[in-house]
Amino acid sequence: MISQIKDEKLFLTLLAPRVTEKSTRLELHRQYVFRVKNDADKLEIKKAVEKLFNVLVDSVRVCYVQGKVKRFGQITGKRKGWKKAYVMLKEGHTIKFAGA
Numbered sequence: 001m002i003s004q005i006k007d008e009k010l011f012l013t014l015l016a017p018r019v020t021e022k023s024t025r026l027e028l029h030r031q032y033v034f035r036v037k038n039d040a041d042k043l044e045i046k047k048a049v050e051k052l053f054n055v056l057v058d059s060v061r062v063c064y065v066q067g068k069v070k071r072f073g074q075i076t077g078k079r080k081g082w083k084k085a086y087v088m089l090k091e092g093h094t095i096k097f098a099g100a
Helices: 003-011 022-028 042-053
Strands: 014-017 029-035 057-065 071-073 073-079 084-087
Touching: 003 042, 003 073, 014 042, 022 029, 029 042, 042 057, 042 084
Parallel strands: none
Antiparallel strands: 014 029, 029 084, 057 084, 071 073
């Protein structure tokens, strides 16, 4: 029962892959970029990627993207910040997404 709860938390850790020009170039070097939950740490991200994609993770780097300040006329607001993770896989492992 407890392991099932931990598995569900791992599946909710990764929100979406980041598909940009930079992340596409990083895939040539076995690095993948994911948007993750704000409270996720490196160990949770590593376990989630290994369990979801059946690969071995070499390292994880995490950075927090600050929300931008936006204006609409005289009203100013701020978007929410979010967290992204750069995951490097061990030699010989790759992740195949649906479109690849």
